Amino acid sequence: MSDPSVLATFSGAMADIVARAAPAVVSVHSRRSRASGFVWKAGLVVTADEALAEEGEVIVRFADGTERPATIAGRDHTTDIALLRVETSNIAPTKLSSAVPALGSLALVVAAERGVPAAALGLISLVGGTWRSLRGGDIDARIELDVRLRPSHEGGLALNGSGDAIGMAVLGARRVLVIPAATIARVASRLETHGRIARGYLGLGLQPVKLDDGIGAMVMSVDKAGPSAAAGIRQGDVIVGWNDEKISGVRALLRALGPDSVGATVDVAVRRGGEPVRVKLTVGERPET
Template sequence: MTDPSAAILSSFSSALASLVARAAPSIVSVHSHRSRASGFVWKPGLVVTADEALAEEGEISIKLADGTARSGSIVGRDHTTDIALVRFDAKDIAPIKLLPEVPALGSLSIVVAAERGAPAAALGTISLTGGRWRSLRGGDIDARIELDVRLRHSHQGGLALNAAGEPIGMAVLGARRVIVIPAATIDRVAARLETHGRIARGYLGVGLQPIKLDDGIGAMVMSVDKTGPSAAAGIRQGDVIVGWNDEKLSGVRALLRALGPDSVGSVVDVAIRRGGEPTRVKLTIGERPEA
């Protein structure tokens, strides 16, 4: 007589293997100057991978599931969201269609990655979910998804699947946890990288220090880039920024969060205090220079 428990486990195991096999052909290894990562075909001839796992220089090789290798080139990379886009000659590989939704807390997730081209997989659970958040490097991430799973460094850039086998994002190593960069963030950032090669960031050209005021919070200008937007607007060292477009400043981080890609070129009304006296300036947000 067949053990019912064994039958259930066998069925469950076969289902997981089927999900991995379905995603594996679109998963690749990305080799760059002694560094290895995983990636997946986002569009024909374009691979999304983890920026942090990608070397800063040197040639790039894309190793496919069949063991063949193709040369690649960086289209663009965004350190703030950990997304890099690589072009290679393999338009015959079917791209992955990402699902723009957040899985339920506690549900199963499979990370499908590659190790020297060969498919690799790990099973875990969705350990934390939440709304939009900002990375330590200042990138806007559309949803917080954390995984309770073991992830090798070379498996960063692998594809995270939900329990139905649908791709929900890219698995990367965060601070003491595995994070999924969600579909909405990948599609938004990768599309800009494909078009422009980089993600533009707003630039004020000042160094700021948060300070407490009797009636709220301010940001003291500690330094001014002489060729930057703030200098052109007449902002000086020692000024205290207290408002932004008729709203009180809630903190330096909130101010920096307003400097996204869409802010470049916009004109803002900045309320400042200079020597204790209120004044206002019009400032045109610039584009942050490349490091």
């Protein structure tokens, strides 16, 4: 027969983890939308971008019941990270851990329901390397949770069995994902400084096309005010290389247009009427839409 004290000890340990994390976890209310978030730095709260309304006022409710207005410091749709400015008083910010949890280990999500702390227990169901979201964001590790997550708990803290905050829990397609600490640190820091995440811009409409020796990206349209037009790229050109490397299609080309690409000058290999052409192009910054 199992020792009941073992279960009591385990239960107490989980409750202690939740109690330590809960003071920094908040509810985020925006136009007919409720989510969770956490104090990332003094005066700054991280929440899930997808759960944040596009317009209207934002109210943050803290664990003590206090409500304060917040402003959006920045948001990045591609990584599902939004940053809010709000008075956080004496609440200690969450200390995020860059450790990637082991597959099958315990995981806790600490969220908030109308300001009241809430928790859910589950397992780390999948662990993988870096990946790119459907919206083109670079995520530093693939972490999935086998846990039930209410929509209003999206943006809550994901913790490992030791109580370390490993990231933010969000709703993915038929699964619960963790936006890891490394991604939050990288993206939220840029949002704090610049208010947005810059993305590279070519000013081209592209379509994949099969070639005898691989796949290219055919130029279907050109923004006359964009960087490609300034470099001399024309409608009907087929892009086949990027900095002396063959491209494997349109997606591969778009993957090269991360934040660090803005302002970089690249050597683009083009086929124009079947003839090779080399173009020097300075990557622009994607306009806000």
